[in-house]
Amino acid sequence: MKYLDEYRDPTLAVKILEEIKNHVTQPWVIMEICGGQTHAIVRNGIDQVLQGKIELVHGPGCPVCVTPLETIDRAIDIAGRPEVIFCSFGDMLRVPGSAKDLFMVKSEGGDVRIVYSPLEAVRLARENPDREVVFFAVGFETTAPGNAMAVMQADKEGLNNFSEIVSHVLVPPAMKALLSSPDNRVQGYLAAGHVCSIMGYKEYEPIARQYKVPIVPTGFEPVDILEGLLMVVKQLEEDRHQVENQYVRVVRREGNKAARDIIQKVFKVTDRKWRGIGLLPASGLGICETYAAFDAEKKFSVDAIHVTEPDNCISGLVLQGLKKPVDCPAFGRECKPEHPLGATMVSSEGACAAYHKYHRN
Amino acid sequence: MIVDTSTLSCPLPIMDHDTVQLAHGSGGSLSASLIEKLFLPRFDNAMLNQLEDQAVMELPACRLAFSTDSFVVDPIFFPGGDIGDLAINGTANDVCMSGAVPLYVSAAFIIEEGFAMESLHRILLSMEQAGKQAGVTVVTGDTKVVNKGSCDKIFITTTGLGSVPDGVMISAGGIQPGDKIILSGTIADHGMAVMTSRENLSFQTRIQSDTAALNGLVEKMIKTTTEIHAMRDPTRGGLATTLNEFASTSNVGIKLIEGNIPISPDVKGACEILGIDPLNVANEGKLVAAVPPDKVDAVLDAMRKHPLGRQAAIIGEAVTDHKGMVAGETLLGVSRIVDMPVGEQLPRIC
Secondary structure (H helix, E strand, C coil), X not given: CCCCHHHHCHHXXXXXXHHHHHHCCCCEEEEEEXXXXXXXXXXXXXXXXXXXXXXXXXXXXXXXXXXXXXXHHHHHHHHCCCXXXXXXXXXXXXXXXXXXXXXXHHHCCCEEEECCCHHHHHHHHHHCCCCEEEEEEEECCCCHHHHHHHHHHHHHCCCCCEEEEEEEECHHHHHHHHHHCCCCCCCEEEEEHHHHHHHCCHHHHHHHHHHXXXXXXXXXXXXXXXXXXXXXXXXXXXXXXXXXXXXXXXCCCCCCHHHHHHHHHHEEEEEEEECCCEEEEEEEEEECHHHHHHEHHHHCCCCCCCCCCCCCCCHHHHHCCCCCHHHCCCECCCEECCECCCHHHCCCCCHHHHHHHHCCC | CCCCHHHCXXXXXXXXXXXXXXXXXXXXXXXXXXXXXXXXXXXXXHHHHCCCCCCCCCCCCCEEEEEEEEECCCCCEECCEEHHHHHHHHHHHHXXXXXXXXXXXXXXXXXXXXXXXXXXXXHHHHHXXXXXXXXXXXXXXXXXXXXXXXXXXXXEEEEEEEEECCXXXXXXXXXXXXXXXXXXXXXXXXXXXXXXXXXXXXXXXXXXXXXXXXXXXXXXXXXXXXCCXXXXXXXXXXXXXXXXXXXXXXXXXXXXXXXXCCCCHHHHHHHHHHCCCHHHCCCCCCCEEEECCCCHHHHHHHHHXXXXXXXXXXXXXXXXXXXXXXXXXXXXXCEEECCCXXXXXXXXXX
């Protein structure tokens, strides 16, 4: 299949792997930002074949994992109301809130629906004028244009029964926070290819300069990831710290202007709490004043939320790349995909779920 | 076998109602009329036509295979099939995975009040066709109608009875290290056909369900050798689940050769878009078998001569390592676990 097979070609993969090994003179610590990349790395055993040469630490780029518990509890509260049709991408339904998840809300009679596009939720609002349709708009910059587009569409059609719980997060502030941390060990980054397809990579250039780290926007297939690692390694070995684009078939330096314009029109940059990491200034997107009528958190007043995280879950440290899933005493014991303690064990993009699925032993 | 029942020429008999009413399941005259006009003409056979509370039959002196399954698929009509042929094929397949020849089927219908008579007729036509194809006879049944909202359109439960030929002993626990694992054809067609027609996706596919009765194929395999150690149809949970069941029940490891697993480009593409692993997606007309290495060529040869086994392939081997687990090999030559899916397949966010 075009655009797949050539990036899963074993001969090419092994060739790049050998090239990486030939270039490495000391063990480097490289973080892949995106959970989709983590999944591909673990599934294909890239971390195993590079042992002793490159230590791959897994980044915070799993939108399901970093959505704050308060927001999930608020979503669960709203989703359970009789007038509400609650729409979400599938992954969010299994994420544990303080007391339950959205699947449990559904089994208790809540009208919770999995959609594949926010525009699907807009359609439901159009078809159900007597119901309130709420869309759970989470994700990084990648999903923001679609979610913004849904708000604009609802506004255009005068659908005042549509709203979104917006909990978007932005990659660059998280990278800066990780790099500024005294515990930081990361020497180079694979940036998230799809985030860069929207935002471009201009905003990473000052980060590369300031923190002296190579940053390579990278795709999601094994050959992409190996090539991205090779590009980072070459820079590290040559003491260069630049942004170089591996994902040239998708990513442009300036990104997708039309998509960025839509984001800017509907959303504004806000401070955002990241689950497991904490509050990061100017690290999220929320609905701007012009479209405040579509902000579900303003529309539905939710009583004070008291969140409780399980105390034996280290997902925050995993998300910051400070611990590996297998370092957790609960991993594979109290915490499994069928009864997860933290969101990193839920999502297909979560590092704990990837480890559990592919190299449990 | 794909039957487009919507174009069959048998018209809906003239009924007093366009939709199924509660009274159609009450046991009174409307029930009798529904059975007589809609059900009997489709499953026409001596045992059923007597309208006794049970079917009484002569059976050959043999071991019997007996299986039951409920069908609640949504949507009830999907590309390549519907809940009717699925209900016949699914139970015929469960029976024949023991090597048995499926003979008789019972069918129980739970119908939601207000269900279109036309749709019920279409489902029964498709059950008739599937029954003929599989060579099974529907000899007894039941119809209940429930209040609107008490069930989703229509649920069907079928139970099948079949005779196991002498000398055939197939069980998921019978796999020996060294056995080759054979798959009869492409994976994930049914699940993706249903999923892509269920969810209002903004892309269209040509994916058709693979729903089919496998007993003809099984018969050919058994004629070649009775030494088939295990056989199962990888329905819900997909191929990964069946292989994990094989590994744990037989206490062997299974080494999977993922590159040998047939998959259509459309199904592969749809799975990639939705972020779903085709190994976890349901099939309704495929089988997996464990066969000793000295018999594998003959079995494969026989399978490939049957329409439902043309793409049959060796997809793995039972080994003494990693007992109870299935392992694949990545493109970098690293071993990886192939696990069962945890719950429902959820499309990922990005």
